[in-house]
Structures are given as C-alpha cells and as structure tokens.
Amino acid sequence: MPSASCQGVWRGKAAHKNPSTVHAWAGYVPTSSGSRAGSPGLGEAMRKLVRGSFPNKPWKKLKSMVHWSPCVVSFRKRCPWVQLTGHAGNFKAGDLGHVLKKYCSNEQQCLERLGGDALQPYVPAYYGMVQHEGECYIQMEDLLSGFDNPSVLDCKMGARTYLEEELQKARQQPHLRRDMYDKMVAVDPCAPTPEEHAQRGVLKPRYMQWRESLSSTSTLGFRIEGIKRASGTCSTSFKKTRQPEQVVEAFWDFLDRDRHLLMSYLGQLQEVRAALEQSEFFKAHEVVGSSLLFVHDKTGLARVWMIDFGKTVPLPEKQTLTHRLPWVEGNHEDGYLWGLENLMAILQSMLGKQASPLDTSPT
Ligand SMILES: Nc1ncnc2c1ncn2[C@@H]1O[C@H](COP(=O)(O)OP(=O)(O)O)[C@@H](O)[C@H]1O
Ligand SMILES: [Mg+2]
DSSP states (O other): OBBBBOOOOOEEOOOOSSSSSSSEEEEEOOOOOOOOOOOOEEHHHOOOOOOOOOOOOOOOOTTTOOOOOSSSSOOOEEEEEOOOOSSSTTTEOSSSSSSEEOHHHHHHHHHHHTSSTTTEEEEEEEEEEEEETTTTEEEEOOOOTSSSOOOEEEEEESSSSOHHHHHHHHHSOOOOOOHHHHHHHHHHHTTHHHHHHHHTTTOHHHHHHHHHHHSHHHHEEEEEEEETTTSEEEEOOOTTTTTTHHHHHHHHHTTTTTHHHHHHHHHHHHHHHHHHHHHHHHHHHEOOOOOOEEEEOSSSSSEEEOOOOTTTOOSSOOOOOOOOOOTTSSSSOHHHHHHHHHHHHHHHHTTTTTOOOOOEEEE
C-alpha cells in the first residue's frame, strides 16, 4: 500500500475557534475542469407541493476556515477546501488535487466498482488507498480543484438514511444513545417519548427516523445538508428544511439568484439521472446516505457529483431496485430516483415553467 506523499500537500493546524461550525481546510486549485453547460427543458412532472414552514437559522460565517501554507511554493491559485458536512476528522488534504477520506470498506469497494460504470463521470476519481500518520485512507479526486472560491451544496439523497442492516443490529443489540437524545431535545424537547425521556437515551434508528421526518428526506426523498457560499457564509442548519418552498429559497441563496447556473445544474441532473438509469452499479446497490455535491464559482463553472458511498451496499443476489418504490423493510428500496426527480421538479419550478404537482407518495 503506497504512502501519502506530503509533497505538495497543504499543511497546518486547524485553528478551531468554534468547534460547532463546519470543518474546513484550505487546499489549492490544481486542475482545470470543463463546464458542462446544462440544457433546461426538463419534461418532469412538477408534483404536489407540501404546505408548512420551518425558518432556517441565519447564515454563519465560516469561522473554522483553516488557512494552510503550501509546503511547496505553488504557482497555482489558492482555494479553500471545505468539508461541508459529515464526521469531523474524516478528511485530510492529499497530494495535489486529491483528498484523503478515512478508510471505509463499503466506500472503497464502491469507488473501485464505479470505475468503468456509467456513473464514473459523476463520482470522484479513485486513486487507491494510502497510509497517512498510521491510518488508512481512501485517496480520491478533490472535486473542488479547478474552482475559484467555490460555492458548495451537499444534498443527501434518498428517502432513508440508515441501512436495513443497521435496523437489524439495533434490534439485536439495542444501545441507547445519550448524544442522540440530547440532539433530539435540543431541536424539540417534546420529541422523545416519556420512556426515552426517562432513559435519557434513544436508539440510533429511532433518532434517524425522527430526523428524516423533520427534514424533507421522508417527504421528498432528499435533504439539504449544508451550503457554503463564495462569500464565506456557511450553514448546516437545514434540519427542519422540509417544504419545497424552503428548498427553493435555500437553492436561490446558494445560486445567488443566477438562473444560468440553475439551468446548468438542471442539465447536469438530467445527465446524472440518465447515467443512473444505465448504471449496472446502481441496479445492484442500495444507495443510502449518499449525497449530490453541487459546486460552482463566479466564472460560471458548475458541476454536480455523487459522493459518500459509506452506506452503499450490494443487494442480495439477483435482487434489483426501482429506487422509486416506497421502502418496506426487506425490499431495500432507497428512494434515490424518486428523490432526484422531486429535486429536479423543484429546481425546474424555479425557472417559472409550467409545473404539475410533486409526487410525495412513497413515504
Ligand atoms: N472528493 C471530494 N472533493 C471535495 N470535497 C469533498 C469530497 N468528498 C467529500 N467532500 C466534502 O466533505 C463533506 C463530507 O463528505 P462525505 O463523503 O459525505 O463524508 P461523511 O462520510 O463523513 O458524511 C462533503 O459535504 C463535501 O463538502
Ligand atoms: Mg456524507
């Protein structure tokens, strides 16, 4: 197993003033990547809109942005590398244009299998595993390279964020989580049942189901996890973003109200959907907890990628999924395509085109 070379890697120590804000590193811009101009004109049915409103918390300045110094003086442009969501400490800067993510066998196997699949253009390139300071990492393409001070949005796809096997495990070995109970109470003190209050703990699947019902995961099949804008403002306060109108507002903010960017993203989402329909990998996997990462900058360059395959698992032999049907335990349906089409319909509605109602039926 090769070792991660430190040459050309940004180095430095995080100056976290506020650990509750997002984790961010500064990296650098190495490669150029071409814009795929998106074509609008989705023939998607715009489906029934859900009523209600949950205001987002105000935007936070990206306080934990870390400024690194390149250990090799580079002629390349400097650009912040941002880990918008996910587990703190999961990522390290890699060689030029690469990032290192803590090893997870599911994810590593997925990235390997995705090489040569129809989805390959829409996932980070995989460069094998490396050892770094005694730990094993997956080395992959830094999707922010090639962008100049990018805006980034992480959208978690699917109608469910836990695997069937997690449910089974929780049943076999029930383990009360105090941290999850505390998070629940912080959002809604009435959310835990009297029993959960008495135990001061909740089971993980219960917490995840509750989070799904709070956000648009269960009603729309996706949820916004975090947004970082070019201005440096950043928000991960989308736990209660549930209604299409709230999603629309979050996207307009992210896009700085730029319709051309919106059209570009819509065109790319069409391409991603077409690739998903073709993909042998997608047919044979339950895709849970994976995100679409939207990245653009002020030059108009905009790209969408699929990331995070830590909870993407092969289906039992000979089983395939529609990725659209409602989930019933045992059928492994993940609602990925249902969510993607709802997302596309919402983005399409932002262009002011005629729309029919969203399909909120699966869950
Ligand atoms: N290949 C990549 N290039 C650039 N940014 C990435 C890449 N992979 C992940 N990120 C950033 O890190 C965040 C968390 O990544 P993710 O793979 O979802 O981690 P986790 O498994 O901890 O949820 C994303 O929201 C995104 O901001
Ligand atoms: Mg993630």
